[in-house]
Amino acid sequence: MTDRVHDDVTALVEDAAAWFLARLATAQAEGRVPHVVLTGGSIAAPFHREVARTASTSGVDMSRVDWWWGDERFVPADSDERNCRSGLEDLLHPLGVPAERIHVAAASDAVATVEEAAQRYADQIRASGVPEFEVALFGIGPDGHVASLFPHHPAAAIRHALTVPVHDSPKPPPQRVSLTYEALASSRAVAFLAAGDGKADAVAAAHGEGSWEECPARGVRGRDETVWFLDAAAASGLT
Numbered sequence: 585m586t587d588r589v590h591d592d593v594t595a596l597v598e599d600a601a602a603w604f605l606a607r608l609a610t611a612q613a614e615g616r617v618p619h620v621v622l623t624g625g626s627i628a629a630p631f632h633r634e635v636a637r638t639a640s641t642s643g644v645d646m647s648r649v650d651w652w653w654g655d656e657r658f659v660p661a662d663s664d665e666r667n668c669r670s671g672l673e674d675l676l677h678p679l680g681v682p683a684e685r686i687h688v689a690a691a692s693d694a695v696a697t698v699e700e701a702a703q704r705y706a707d708q709i710r711a712s713g714v715p716e717f718e719v720a721l722f723g724i725g726p727d728g729h730v731a732s733l734f735p736h737h738p739a740a741a742i743r744h745a746l747t748v749p750v751h752d753s754p755k756p757p758p759q760r761v762s763l764t765y766e767a768l769a770s771s772r773a774v775a776f777l778a779a780g781d782g783k784a785d786a787v788a789a790a791h792g793e794g795s796w797e798e799c800p801a802r803g804v805r806g807r808d809e810t811v812w813f814l815d816a817a818a819a820s821g822l823t
């Protein structure tokens with residue numbers, strides 16, 4: 585596990601975007617079509633804008649990448665709360681990524697239940713034949729949650745499934761679809777992006793000893809590499 589600590593969020597997203605695009609360039613050079621997991625949360629928009637700004641000089645063919653999200657809020661498609669919103673508006677649509685490469689969990693005005701949305705998202709993953717994710721990007725909640733896997737929440741304990749419907753999320757909105765712990769861990773590379781002192785305790789907990797139940801982000805690791813991109817405030821609890 586590596587920590588890359590920066591003075592501010594601008595430097596953080598510049599480094600994270602360069603790392604991300606380099607991973608994609610390598611995957612494509614090695615003949616893979618990379619499948620990527622994007623995050624929601626407060627870091628999403630600055631990160632996506634930086635990737636969009638620098639993609640054209642990276643050597644990555646952005647139309648030959650498959651795009652997923654680690655979790656999605658079960659709200660109407662036009663809601664500002666949808667996690668996919670920034671990824672679509674700040675990154676994928678400006679770059680003209682083909683619709684068939686973009687995989688979004690169903691919204692609450694498209695299917696009747698969050699169970700159905702979770703099932704359909706799992707079906708999409710299976711149908712795409714993705715053997716593993718190339719890169720998975722995550723934020724972290726102040727409580728240590730990752731994607732929509734919350735501390736001591738039953739949905740975080742689900743195994744042998746790709747996705748899980750989440751009810752009674754402690755953070756609104758209450759219904760969500762999340763990749764499971766096992767699906768999150770099936771990535772070559774994992775990157776956490778966290779900025780601000782509101783994240784310092786969670787970042788320190790995720791680096792510490794203890795159970796994944798109390799800090800779900802603690803247990804998520806990439807098969808090859810796990811990198812934490814932090815600003816100084818988010819890193820302030822690390823020794």
Ligand SMILES: O=C1O[C@H](COP(=O)(O)O)[C@@H](O)[C@H](O)[C@H]1O
Binds near residue numbers: 625655656722731732
């Ligand atoms: O609800 C969520 O929260 C986390 C963290 O978001 P932040 O706004 O506190 O940075 C995010 O990573 C996750 O995707 C999202 O659904």
